[in-house]
Amino acid sequence: MIDPGSVVFLAAVAALFAAAPVAFVRRRAGYTLSLAGSLLVVTAATWALAVGPFTVVSWTGVLGSDVSLRLDALSAFFVLVAGIVWTATSFYSIGYDDEPSAGLAVSYALTLGSIAILITATDWLLFLAAWEAMTLAAYWMILEALGRPSRVYSAAFVFLAFGEASTLLVAVMIAATYSTTGTFAMTAITVAGPLASVIFVAAVVGFGLKMGVAPFHMSEWLPIAHSSAPSNASAVLSSTLTLAGVYGLFRVVTLLPTGPSWWGALLLVIGAVSALLGAIFASVSEHAKGLPAYSTIENNGLILVALGIALVARAQGLPTLATFALYAALFQAFAHAVTKAALFLFAGDVERTMRTYDLTRVRGGLKDADQLASGASVVAALSLAAAPPLAGFVSEWMILESLFQSYQFGQPTLEFIGLLSGAIVALAAGLVLVAMLKFIGFTALWKPTHSAGAVPARGLAAPIAALAGVVVALGVLAPWVLVFVTPTASQLLGTTAIAPIGGLLAIPTGWSIISTTPALSMFGILSPPAISIALAVGALPAIAYYAAGRRRALRRADAWSGGRAPPRTSETYTSFGYSTGMRIMLHSILGTREIRRSAGPLGTISEIRSPETYDVELEVLDVFKSFYDVLVRLVGGTAVALQRAIMPGRVGRYLAYILSMTLIVIVYVAIAFGPR
Amino acid sequence: MTSWIRHSAARGILTSRYPDRAATDEELPEAGRTPTAHPEELARLSDGERSLCPTGAIREQAVDQGRCIRCERCFAFGLRPLGSPAMNVGTREELRESAGLADRRPTSVAPFGTSLHVFMIDVGSCHACNAEVLALGTPYYDLNRLGLFFTNSPRHADVLVVVGVPTPEMVEPLRRTYEAMPGPKAVLAVGACAIDRGIFADGPRTGSSVGEIVPVDLYVAGCPPPPVAILEGVLALAGRGATPEERR
Amino acid sequence: MSPAPFDVARGSAFRPSDRTALAYVSRDGALALYNDYATHRSTLVHEPVLRGEDLEVRARWRGAAPGPRTVSVGGRVQGYGVFTFPYGPVAMGTAEAGAFDLVTYGERILELVPTVGYKDRGIEQAVVGRTVEDAALWVERRAGVFALAHVSAFLAAAEAAAGRSVPERELWRRALAQELQRIQAHLRLLARVADGASQNVGAAQVHALEEELLRAISRCFGHRWGFGALLPAHPSDRLDRNGRTELADRLGRISRGFNGLWETFLTSRTFIDRIQGTGTVPAAESVRWAAVGPTLRASSIAWDDRLRQPSVPYTDLFVPLATEANGDALARVLVRQEEIRASFLMLEQMLERWEGVGAGEVIPSPGIAPSRGIARVEAPNGDLVYDVTIADGRVASLQSRSPSEANWPVMALSLRGAVFTDFVFSLESFGSSFAETDG
């Protein structure tokens, strides 16, 4: 019997890929097809989660194993999240008329298609092929960006370099898997001991590279690459490309047996450090897309933290905590992808309206030009800053609550790591608040002191608003969302999971999220619906006040400016100034230094012996980047020689080289570790 | 830290007992008081004697306390300082008639409670008035004990204390500051300069007086007025004014 | 007769060195005063030839045009994220009508541009045609907190112009009054610096001492700020034997109180840490921008009008000279506190020798041209110059250079690189008054 869902999903994949050639001819038609495909993806995924898993299509592969596309609970969850994001980005792209070429629409369609395949593949080889296709399509997408200025090229190469490093590690992981299972199918890996750990670590590093988590964040490939891409591309990259990394890691975790607790501890440490570094760099970023991109590092770090807790808890025999932490990780992945897409789309709106991504220059105009988009971006940013009752608040609470529960680990070292990660994550949460306030403060909330230069945006607001709506709904209806994703959690746990919800006090059962069973006496409880209702009730008097027409009694006065005329734009705080305190305070991490260069000819002023006119710049460095710079210099010499030998500057040969290297590694590992 | 406590303890309580008790001579020196004389005596003065007054404050029946800068020239022909802090405070009309608050209890001009926040603006003073206003924040006067506070922004202020004679450049800032205050609000003009330009009445750059720019509710006479008189002015705005008899 | 306080030169005959600073130049450019910090002599130059840096300095002083003007010390900062933070003219922090533009990229002041002149009441034009008596009422009210220094300088210049001699006792009164007001001004400054550096208890204690001194001044001279005290027609003067005893008593109490407080200040690490190394003015900049008074002395240059340009009674008194080496806010504060002690010492000397003051008359300052006189006084903030012409017993012209006006350029320079939180007390440590600057 053919499952109706499989038809829908097949249609979806067909539409996503068909969008590529169509876009080549007619850009808008291509995006419209992508939109249709995305909607179908959402439908199929919802079907799979609600009704049950189904195989979409299956055939016999080249190596004799069965190759199929299948929407099990895990795939369905990730495809659902990606589909929601794509729906918004595709719709947005139709109206986003600022693209340099048709190539962008084509590569966009290819990226979406390969991610859809990647997530639903049941076979590691297809997975790897889709993974590589996704990397190349995304690379192309970045290349197509903004008329190809040189900086984009270098950003694209950074992206490609890390993408290929990631591919290689994933290949290593697959090869190691093959050596124990003897098949490329995604079957349970039963081997324990060092080989399992090799697989796990290779997966963490390989997929971590895609997620941009520490210590790979310092490559900054994520921010740089994403920042140079057009806004719709950035949203896809930052929300769903990193989501592919998350999916890969989750998939491996479902296949691996329960490992030692250091697996989880490793994730905890990587996650916490990523969260902190991402938050710090986000708060000092002046780029309307760089800032959300750094925030992605932070959020992916949080996902790792939650997954880490789950793994430790599983290893230590704490099923309740493992379940709760897994739910937290899933919810965080969902919330972040949707929210971040909204912010990136809004950043595109900012660029369309103000003609710059530079927050220091984006001053005014937005709020009046596009109220709906501004409001939606405020919702998204507040969610990332964990303001109740939004999605980010619920996920942040769940993650912190999991961290609080780490006292149960029963092993001092693990408990210490849990405690430390908790402190770091809390610190990161505070810094993210600074970053998000800065982002919306200088884009959406800025009270314009001038209105010139603001071009009203054309209908880009609807998808942003829709995503913001999802963010609100996810937050308010969080308990039911958790119930909905229970099949996924069950698959991850390997047993039937029970959503951590309940009721207490006057709140109806099922309305609250509970971190452990009340029987354990130490537990946390949160009821997003109840909070929402309380907030709404609290807002009633204010609404009534305005409704009663008291608004007319308002007297508006100019901003106070020490008795002078209202400040001109040049006399108001820049977003750079807003975070200079952070730059100075964290100078040891950020490597802050002030650079002064003389401006203008010296002769004209030396005559009057005045201090010279100078340009001042407060530069921020990433200490890890310095490490990479050294590495690049070391490798540089070798690379030049290699380049002369095998890469005479032709992209085609370059790609062939990479693919052949990948295959060589797979074959080598398969032989070395293969079943005797 | 402990040594600061020791210093403070060693010095004991310095704070004035005004307004619960009458102001002492130390708090209200002669120069802070109002020179005046009986109307008959004033009427007897010759025009030559009157014109000795640099501000033309000596009128037929009364001394215009709002104009007087306490130069004491008129002491040579019999005028003498009189009064209490309350004598320095009044509407423009009252000061012109040398009446002050001597025999009336002013009602609060705005619906204030008993606690007020005060913002001071200088529109062209010699700095002495600023110093006397700010002295209210020092231990000897300590206005916080009366529920009165200085604030750093007009946005938080109930009372605007204006000192100095408005120069052309300060007219707009004064207006803006008044605009920036939320209602209900009141204005207290402190010092001869702020009342009617004081010595600067015929200066080249001091053509307008504060009352022409923003509505002034109450004035405090003096050049500069002693801190207790300024305190009395703020209290009067808060509806806590009293006659000199009641301050005894 | 006191010795002539300055040499006289004409035009290009005068050769300034790099230790020479312009102290005053008349608006028509006919007259200039130079201080030489190497020889400790001052030279009055007729028809001066001003050097480039002198023109620079003069451009920062009050020119002919009334109203606000910025005191920029050259250089312009630009760069990513740099913006201007406007402060004042209405701000409780300055408590006066004056403004600053802080050029910054956040947190740190890259460039500070004061705007002065908001309070320009046109006093110098207004007094023309008035009698010296009437004009003095205006001069006193130029900067009420420094009224006694201003009126002393004005009267001395007017007397020099008119060739009128003054009883020696009168000059002693002026000096006594000035020293009292110097202590009061210095106490006020210390209190405000302490307040700016969040030393609230200490600040309150110093403010209390200041109030006690104001009361002492009021007791002697009939006015808390000494308005009218030095004018001939002023009737109240309580410097008789009883009055002097009372004054000595009060001063003793204040002086003891101050000594105790100051020790505590010096042992307060939080206070010293904040003011040490902030707002530094190197000696060379002090000379180059013609800084005066405690600011100059704090950067190790030993110039005090009471010593270098002495008039009766400073010629007869022991005048301790306070200097410090570092030129930072701490150094300025230390100079001021040493001067407080010095002034107490001088007051003691004056009160002791009051009875024996001679009955002779002196002309306080030499005339420099027919009916024109210049007088210099060490005001609390430093060298104050009045240049007065008298015709028919009335003021024909009045020009001046106040210490506050002279110190803005070094203040603006010294705050480059400071963080916002240092701004207020660094500013206060210079003690510059907008009222005194603007006139």
Ligand code: SF4
């Ligand atoms: S004190 Fe001076 S200003 Fe006042 S009335 Fe007498 S003469 Fe006039």
Ligand code: SF4
């Ligand atoms: S009223 Fe007198 S003390 Fe007050 S500012 Fe005017 S001149 Fe100065």
